[in-house]
Amino acid sequence: MNDFFAFPPSAGDAQSGSLPDRGHLPTERRNPSSAAIDALSIQQTLNLINTQDLEVPKVVRGAIPAIARLVEATVERMRRGGRLIYVGAGTSGRLGVLDASECPPTFHSEPGQVVGIIAGGDAALRTSSEGLEDDWHGSHAELDRLGISERDVVVGIAAGGTTPYVWGALAHAKARGAATALITCVRLKSLQTRPRAPVVPPRERVAPPPAPTLPAQVDYPIELPTGPEVITGSTRMMAGTATKLTLNMISTTVMVQLGKTWGNLMVDLRATNAKLRDRAVRILAWQTDLSRDEAEALLDRAGGRVKPALVMAKLGLTVEEAQRRLDEADGKLRLLLGPPR
Numbered sequence: 007m008n009d010f011f012a013f014p015p016s017a018g019d020a021q022s023g024s025l026p027d028r029g030h031l032p033t034e035r036r037n038p039s040s041a042a043i044d045a046l047s048i049q050q051t052l053n054l055i056n057t058q059d060l061e062v063p064k065v066v067r068g069a070i071p072a073i074a075r076l077v078e079a080t081v082e083r084m085r086r087g088g089r090l091i092y093v094g095a096g097t098s099g100r101l102g103v104l105d106a107s108e109c110p111p112t113f114h115s116e117p118g119q120v121v122g123i124i125a126g127g128d129a130a131l132r133t134s135s136e137g138l139e140d141d142w143h144g145s146h147a148e149l150d151r152l153g154i155s156e157r158d159v160v161v162g163i164a165a166g167g168t169t170p171y172v173w174g175a176l177a178h179a180k181a182r183g184a185a186t187a188l189i190t191c192v193r194l195k196s197l198q199t200r201p202r203a204p205v206v207p208p209r210e211r212v213a214p215p216p217a218p219t220l221p222a223q224v225d226y227p228i229e230l231p232t233g234p235e236v237i238t239g240s241t242r243m244m245a246g247t248a249t250k251l252t253l254n255m256i257s258t259t260v261m262v263q264l265g266k267t268w269g270n271l272m273v274d275l276r277a278t279n280a281k282l283r284d285r286a287v288r289i290l291a292w293q294t295d296l297s298r299d300e301a302e303a304l305l306d307r308a309g310g311r312v313k314p315a316l317v318m319a320k321l322g323l324t325v326e327e328a329q330r331r332l333d334e335a336d337g338k339l340r341l342l343l344g345p346p347r
Contacts, residue, residue: 032192033166033241037234055243058236062247065230069252076187076226077256080159081263083185084119088157090260091121091149091184093175095139097242098163098189098249099124100131105253111282113266114274114311120257123148125171142174149178156183161256162224163249165191165241173223180223187226189252191245194227228252265337268316269346273339277310286312293346294319317342 028034040054080090092102103122109115125144126135138144154160160179162172167190176186188194230252232244261267266274271293277283283305289312290301296319308315308325317328320343335341 028166028168031166031168031196032231032233033235033245034239035234036238037236040236043236055236058244059247062232062244063251065232066248066251066255069228069230070255072226072228073252073255076159076161076228077259077263079185079226080256080260083157083159084260084264086157088155088159089119089121089152090257091123091152091154091158091160091179092163092253093123093145093149093160093172094163095125095130095169095171096134097246098165098169098172099126101246101249101253102161102163103131105250105257109257109261111278112272112275113261114276115261115266121152123175139169139171142170144171145175146178149175149182154179154182154184156185158184159187160184161187161189163189163253165245165249167192167194167197176223180225185225186223187228188224189228189230189249191230191232191241191248193229193231265335265339268313268339268343271346273312273316274337275312277305277312283310286310286315290315290319313337313339 037058039058043051043054046054080088084090090106092106093099094102099122103124106120106122109120110117123145124130125138125141126133129135130138149160152158158179160175162169162176164172167188172188176188180186230245230248232248235241235243235245237243261274271289272285273289275282275286277286283302286305287298287301290296290304291298293316294301294304296304304315304319305312308318308328313332314325314328316339317323317331318325321328321331323331331342332339339346
Protein backbone atom coordinates (compact mmCIF):
# COMPACT_ATOMS: atom_id res chain seq x y z
CA MET A 7 0.00 0.00 0.00
CA ASN A 8 1.22 3.49 -0.81
CA ASP A 9 2.17 5.63 2.17
CA PHE A 10 0.27 8.55 0.69
CA PHE A 11 -3.36 8.58 -0.27
CA ALA A 12 -3.57 8.83 -4.05
CA PHE A 13 -4.87 12.25 -5.09
CA PRO A 14 -6.93 11.83 -7.05
CA PRO A 15 -7.35 8.04 -7.09
CA SER A 16 -6.18 6.78 -10.46
CA ALA A 17 -7.87 4.28 -12.73
CA GLY A 18 -5.06 1.87 -11.96
CA ASP A 19 -5.54 2.20 -8.21
CA ALA A 20 -9.29 1.71 -8.56
CA GLN A 21 -8.77 -1.49 -10.53
CA SER A 22 -5.91 -2.92 -8.50
CA GLY A 23 -7.91 -3.38 -5.32
CA SER A 24 -5.47 -1.38 -3.18
CA LEU A 25 -7.10 -0.01 -0.04
CA PRO A 26 -5.97 3.52 0.88
CA ASP A 27 -6.38 4.56 4.50
CA ARG A 28 -9.03 7.30 4.64
CA GLY A 29 -8.86 7.67 8.41
CA HIS A 30 -7.18 11.07 8.16
CA LEU A 31 -10.10 12.64 6.30
CA PRO A 32 -12.21 14.97 8.50
CA THR A 33 -15.42 13.25 7.37
CA GLU A 34 -14.05 9.95 8.71
CA ARG A 35 -12.86 11.21 12.09
CA ARG A 36 -14.77 10.80 15.34
CA ASN A 37 -16.74 13.77 16.60
CA PRO A 38 -15.96 14.30 20.32
CA SER A 39 -19.28 16.07 20.81
CA SER A 40 -21.20 12.86 20.09
CA ALA A 41 -18.87 10.34 21.73
CA ALA A 42 -21.59 9.37 24.25
CA ILE A 43 -24.59 9.68 21.94
CA ASP A 44 -25.78 6.17 22.77
CA ALA A 45 -26.17 7.21 26.43
CA LEU A 46 -28.29 10.29 25.71
CA SER A 47 -32.04 10.67 25.91
CA ILE A 48 -34.08 11.19 22.76
CA GLN A 49 -34.35 14.92 23.40
CA GLN A 50 -30.64 15.23 24.13
CA THR A 51 -29.80 13.36 20.93
CA LEU A 52 -32.02 15.63 18.85
CA ASN A 53 -30.51 18.73 20.46
CA LEU A 54 -27.01 17.42 19.76
CA ILE A 55 -27.74 16.77 16.09
CA ASN A 56 -29.39 20.17 15.69
CA THR A 57 -26.49 21.96 17.36
CA GLN A 58 -24.04 20.35 14.95
CA ASP A 59 -26.28 21.15 11.97
CA LEU A 60 -26.28 24.86 12.87
CA GLU A 61 -22.67 25.08 11.71
CA VAL A 62 -23.46 23.87 8.19
CA PRO A 63 -24.82 27.13 6.70
CA LYS A 64 -21.72 28.95 7.94
CA VAL A 65 -19.55 26.48 6.04
CA VAL A 66 -21.59 26.96 2.87
CA ARG A 67 -21.37 30.75 3.19
CA GLY A 68 -17.59 30.50 3.18
CA ALA A 69 -17.74 28.71 -0.17
CA ILE A 70 -19.94 31.30 -1.93
CA PRO A 71 -17.07 32.87 -3.94
CA ALA A 72 -16.20 29.44 -5.36
CA ILE A 73 -19.87 28.62 -5.98
CA ALA A 74 -20.30 31.93 -7.80
CA ARG A 75 -17.47 31.11 -10.20
CA LEU A 76 -19.10 27.78 -11.03
CA VAL A 77 -22.53 29.37 -11.54
CA GLU A 78 -21.07 32.03 -13.86
CA ALA A 79 -19.41 29.36 -15.99
CA THR A 80 -22.59 27.27 -16.02
CA VAL A 81 -24.83 30.14 -17.11
CA GLU A 82 -22.47 31.04 -19.94
CA ARG A 83 -22.45 27.48 -21.26
CA MET A 84 -26.16 26.87 -20.82
CA ARG A 85 -26.90 30.01 -22.85
CA ARG A 86 -25.05 28.24 -25.66
CA GLY A 87 -27.19 25.14 -25.27
CA GLY A 88 -25.03 23.34 -22.73
CA ARG A 89 -26.09 21.30 -19.73
CA LEU A 90 -25.42 21.03 -16.02
CA ILE A 91 -24.58 17.42 -15.17
CA TYR A 92 -24.16 16.10 -11.64
CA VAL A 93 -22.25 12.87 -11.02
CA GLY A 94 -22.01 11.06 -7.70
CA ALA A 95 -22.38 7.80 -5.79
CA GLY A 96 -24.45 6.94 -2.72
CA THR A 97 -25.88 9.94 -0.88
CA SER A 98 -23.96 12.37 -3.08
CA GLY A 99 -25.41 10.84 -6.20
CA ARG A 100 -28.93 10.82 -4.81
CA LEU A 101 -28.70 14.50 -3.94
CA GLY A 102 -27.53 15.31 -7.47
CA VAL A 103 -30.37 13.35 -9.04
CA LEU A 104 -32.86 15.04 -6.69
CA ASP A 105 -31.70 18.53 -7.61
CA ALA A 106 -31.75 17.74 -11.32
CA SER A 107 -35.21 16.15 -11.17
CA GLU A 108 -36.71 19.19 -9.44
CA CYS A 109 -35.63 21.70 -12.09
CA PRO A 110 -38.28 20.89 -14.75
CA PRO A 111 -41.31 21.25 -12.44
CA THR A 112 -39.88 24.32 -10.71
CA PHE A 113 -38.44 26.21 -13.67
CA HIS A 114 -39.99 24.52 -16.71
CA SER A 115 -36.49 23.62 -17.84
CA GLU A 116 -36.02 20.91 -20.43
CA PRO A 117 -35.60 17.47 -18.80
CA GLY A 118 -32.14 17.12 -20.33
CA GLN A 119 -30.92 20.56 -19.30
CA VAL A 120 -29.94 19.54 -15.76
CA VAL A 121 -28.97 15.87 -15.45
CA GLY A 122 -28.15 13.68 -12.47
CA ILE A 123 -26.00 10.55 -12.87
CA ILE A 124 -25.66 8.12 -9.96
CA ALA A 125 -23.49 5.04 -9.67
CA GLY A 126 -25.81 2.08 -10.17
CA GLY A 127 -28.43 4.04 -12.11
CA ASP A 128 -31.99 4.74 -10.99
CA ALA A 129 -32.11 1.54 -8.94
CA ALA A 130 -29.49 3.07 -6.63
CA LEU A 131 -31.96 5.77 -5.61
CA ARG A 132 -33.80 3.18 -3.52
CA THR A 133 -31.37 0.31 -3.09
CA SER A 134 -27.83 0.81 -1.86
CA SER A 135 -25.17 0.12 -4.48
CA GLU A 136 -22.23 1.85 -2.83
CA GLY A 137 -19.82 -0.82 -4.08
CA LEU A 138 -20.10 0.69 -7.55
CA GLU A 139 -18.48 3.92 -6.39
CA ASP A 140 -15.07 2.25 -6.73
CA ASP A 141 -15.46 1.85 -10.51
CA TRP A 142 -13.38 4.58 -12.19
CA HIS A 143 -15.04 3.84 -15.55
CA GLY A 144 -18.57 3.44 -14.16
CA SER A 145 -19.98 6.71 -15.52
CA HIS A 146 -18.26 6.69 -18.89
CA ALA A 147 -20.97 4.92 -20.89
CA GLU A 148 -23.65 7.31 -19.62
CA LEU A 149 -21.47 10.37 -20.27
CA ASP A 150 -20.79 9.12 -23.79
CA ARG A 151 -24.51 8.53 -24.33
CA LEU A 152 -25.12 12.16 -23.36
CA GLY A 153 -22.47 13.30 -25.84
CA ILE A 154 -20.49 15.48 -23.42
CA SER A 155 -18.92 18.51 -25.09
CA GLU A 156 -17.26 21.84 -24.35
CA ARG A 157 -20.67 23.43 -23.79
CA ASP A 158 -21.40 21.24 -20.74
CA VAL A 159 -20.50 21.53 -17.07
CA VAL A 160 -19.93 18.28 -15.18
CA VAL A 161 -20.07 18.57 -11.39
CA GLY A 162 -18.67 15.69 -9.38
CA ILE A 163 -20.09 15.29 -5.88
CA ALA A 164 -17.98 13.39 -3.34
CA ALA A 165 -18.34 14.15 0.37
CA GLY A 166 -14.94 12.69 1.29
CA GLY A 167 -13.36 13.67 -2.01
CA THR A 168 -11.99 10.23 -2.79
CA THR A 169 -14.67 8.46 -4.86
CA PRO A 170 -13.08 6.83 -7.95
CA TYR A 171 -16.44 6.86 -9.78
CA VAL A 172 -16.53 10.66 -9.48
CA TRP A 173 -12.88 11.26 -10.33
CA GLY A 174 -13.20 8.98 -13.33
CA ALA A 175 -16.22 10.97 -14.51
CA LEU A 176 -14.34 14.26 -14.16
CA ALA A 177 -11.33 12.95 -16.08
CA HIS A 178 -13.60 11.58 -18.83
CA ALA A 179 -15.56 14.84 -19.09
CA LYS A 180 -12.42 16.98 -19.09
CA ALA A 181 -10.97 14.94 -21.95
CA ARG A 182 -14.06 15.85 -23.97
CA GLY A 183 -13.71 19.57 -23.32
CA ALA A 184 -16.39 20.00 -20.64
CA ALA A 185 -15.93 22.37 -17.73
CA THR A 186 -15.62 20.42 -14.49
CA ALA A 187 -16.29 21.04 -10.81
CA LEU A 188 -15.96 19.06 -7.60
CA ILE A 189 -18.17 19.55 -4.55
CA THR A 190 -16.52 17.97 -1.53
CA CYS A 191 -16.86 18.30 2.23
CA VAL A 192 -13.14 18.22 2.99
CA ARG A 193 -10.29 20.55 2.23
CA LEU A 194 -8.64 19.18 -0.87
CA LYS A 195 -5.23 19.54 0.76
CA SER A 196 -6.34 16.91 3.29
CA LEU A 197 -6.33 14.37 0.48
CA GLN A 198 -2.62 14.99 0.05
CA THR A 199 -1.46 14.31 3.62
CA ARG A 200 0.10 11.21 5.08
CA PRO A 201 -2.42 9.49 7.37
CA ARG A 202 0.25 8.03 9.65
CA ALA A 203 3.97 8.77 9.77
CA PRO A 204 6.02 5.55 10.08
CA VAL A 205 8.67 5.29 12.76
CA VAL A 206 12.01 5.51 10.90
CA PRO A 207 15.50 5.81 12.42
CA PRO A 208 16.92 9.32 11.86
CA ARG A 209 19.74 8.09 9.61
CA GLU A 210 17.25 6.44 7.25
CA ARG A 211 14.79 9.29 7.01
CA VAL A 212 14.27 10.89 3.63
CA ALA A 213 12.28 13.94 2.62
CA PRO A 214 8.68 13.07 1.73
CA PRO A 215 7.62 13.51 -1.87
CA PRO A 216 6.04 16.89 -2.70
CA ALA A 217 2.31 17.04 -2.18
CA PRO A 218 0.41 16.80 -5.47
CA THR A 219 -1.37 19.90 -6.67
CA LEU A 220 -5.04 20.17 -7.52
CA PRO A 221 -5.57 17.87 -10.50
CA ALA A 222 -6.14 19.39 -13.89
CA GLN A 223 -9.53 17.71 -14.28
CA VAL A 224 -11.14 20.10 -11.76
CA ASP A 225 -11.78 23.63 -13.01
CA TYR A 226 -14.05 24.74 -10.17
CA PRO A 227 -13.34 23.16 -6.77
CA ILE A 228 -15.94 23.81 -4.05
CA GLU A 229 -14.86 22.88 -0.54
CA LEU A 230 -17.45 22.52 2.24
CA PRO A 231 -15.39 21.42 5.28
CA THR A 232 -18.19 20.24 7.56
CA GLY A 233 -15.87 18.18 9.76
CA PRO A 234 -16.58 14.96 11.68
CA GLU A 235 -20.14 13.70 11.61
CA VAL A 236 -22.34 13.04 14.64
CA ILE A 237 -22.25 9.39 13.60
CA THR A 238 -18.69 8.74 12.43
CA GLY A 239 -18.48 8.62 8.64
CA SER A 240 -22.23 9.13 8.08
CA THR A 241 -21.89 11.82 5.43
CA ARG A 242 -25.63 11.81 4.76
CA MET A 243 -25.80 14.10 7.79
CA MET A 244 -23.86 17.40 7.91
CA ALA A 245 -22.01 16.76 4.65
CA GLY A 246 -25.28 15.83 2.97
CA THR A 247 -26.98 18.95 4.28
CA ALA A 248 -24.14 21.17 3.07
CA THR A 249 -24.26 19.49 -0.33
CA LYS A 250 -28.05 19.93 -0.61
CA LEU A 251 -27.81 23.61 0.30
CA THR A 252 -25.08 24.11 -2.28
CA LEU A 253 -26.94 22.31 -5.06
CA ASN A 254 -30.05 24.39 -4.29
CA MET A 255 -27.97 27.54 -4.62
CA ILE A 256 -26.32 26.45 -7.87
CA SER A 257 -29.44 25.37 -9.77
CA THR A 258 -31.64 28.18 -8.45
CA THR A 259 -29.13 30.92 -9.26
CA VAL A 260 -28.48 29.47 -12.71
CA MET A 261 -32.20 29.39 -13.48
CA VAL A 262 -32.76 32.93 -12.19
CA GLN A 263 -29.93 34.15 -14.41
CA LEU A 264 -31.56 32.39 -17.36
CA GLY A 265 -34.80 34.33 -16.82
CA LYS A 266 -36.82 31.60 -15.17
CA THR A 267 -38.26 33.93 -12.51
CA TRP A 268 -39.85 37.39 -12.47
CA GLY A 269 -38.68 38.95 -9.28
CA ASN A 270 -39.06 36.02 -6.90
CA LEU A 271 -42.14 34.65 -8.66
CA MET A 272 -41.99 31.18 -10.17
CA VAL A 273 -43.37 32.27 -13.53
CA ASP A 274 -41.66 29.83 -15.90
CA LEU A 275 -43.83 26.90 -15.00
CA ARG A 276 -46.44 24.83 -16.77
CA ALA A 277 -49.55 24.20 -14.68
CA THR A 278 -49.67 20.41 -14.84
CA ASN A 279 -51.37 19.65 -11.52
CA ALA A 280 -53.81 21.31 -9.11
CA LYS A 281 -51.11 22.87 -6.91
CA LEU A 282 -49.21 24.39 -9.83
CA ARG A 283 -52.41 25.51 -11.51
CA ASP A 284 -53.50 27.29 -8.34
CA ARG A 285 -50.09 28.97 -8.04
CA ALA A 286 -50.22 30.05 -11.68
CA VAL A 287 -53.72 31.49 -11.36
CA ARG A 288 -52.78 33.41 -8.20
CA ILE A 289 -49.73 34.92 -9.91
CA LEU A 290 -51.81 36.01 -12.88
CA ALA A 291 -54.52 37.50 -10.67
CA TRP A 292 -51.95 39.38 -8.54
CA GLN A 293 -50.17 40.87 -11.52
CA THR A 294 -53.05 41.65 -13.90
CA ASP A 295 -56.04 42.64 -11.73
CA LEU A 296 -58.02 39.84 -13.32
CA SER A 297 -60.52 37.84 -11.29
CA ARG A 298 -59.57 34.30 -10.43
CA ASP A 299 -61.93 32.94 -13.10
CA GLU A 300 -60.55 35.36 -15.69
CA ALA A 301 -56.97 34.45 -14.77
CA GLU A 302 -57.78 30.76 -15.13
CA ALA A 303 -59.27 31.33 -18.58
CA LEU A 304 -56.18 33.32 -19.60
CA LEU A 305 -53.94 30.52 -18.40
CA ASP A 306 -55.87 28.05 -20.57
CA ARG A 307 -55.47 30.29 -23.64
CA ALA A 308 -51.71 30.34 -22.96
CA GLY A 309 -51.53 26.55 -22.83
CA GLY A 310 -50.95 26.51 -19.07
CA ARG A 311 -47.82 28.70 -19.33
CA VAL A 312 -47.59 31.68 -17.02
CA LYS A 313 -44.98 33.79 -18.82
CA PRO A 314 -46.79 34.15 -22.15
CA ALA A 315 -50.06 34.61 -20.24
CA LEU A 316 -48.58 37.59 -18.41
CA VAL A 317 -47.29 39.14 -21.63
CA MET A 318 -50.66 38.56 -23.30
CA ALA A 319 -52.51 40.34 -20.49
CA LYS A 320 -50.06 43.21 -20.01
CA LEU A 321 -49.37 43.99 -23.67
CA GLY A 322 -52.60 42.86 -25.29
CA LEU A 323 -50.97 40.24 -27.51
CA THR A 324 -51.92 36.84 -28.84
CA VAL A 325 -50.15 33.81 -27.42
CA GLU A 326 -47.99 33.56 -30.55
CA GLU A 327 -47.02 37.24 -30.37
CA ALA A 328 -46.32 36.97 -26.65
CA GLN A 329 -44.02 34.00 -27.15
CA ARG A 330 -42.16 35.80 -29.93
CA ARG A 331 -41.58 38.82 -27.70
CA LEU A 332 -40.35 36.53 -24.92
CA ASP A 333 -37.91 34.83 -27.27
CA GLU A 334 -36.56 38.21 -28.35
CA ALA A 335 -36.07 39.17 -24.68
CA ASP A 336 -34.21 35.92 -23.94
CA GLY A 337 -37.15 34.85 -21.80
CA LYS A 338 -36.72 37.69 -19.28
CA LEU A 339 -40.04 39.21 -18.27
CA ARG A 340 -38.40 42.20 -16.59
CA LEU A 341 -37.17 43.41 -19.98
CA LEU A 342 -40.74 43.37 -21.31
CA LEU A 343 -42.87 44.26 -18.31
CA GLY A 344 -40.55 45.90 -15.80
CA PRO A 345 -40.55 44.69 -12.18
CA PRO A 346 -43.49 42.74 -10.74
CA ARG A 347 -45.74 44.28 -8.11
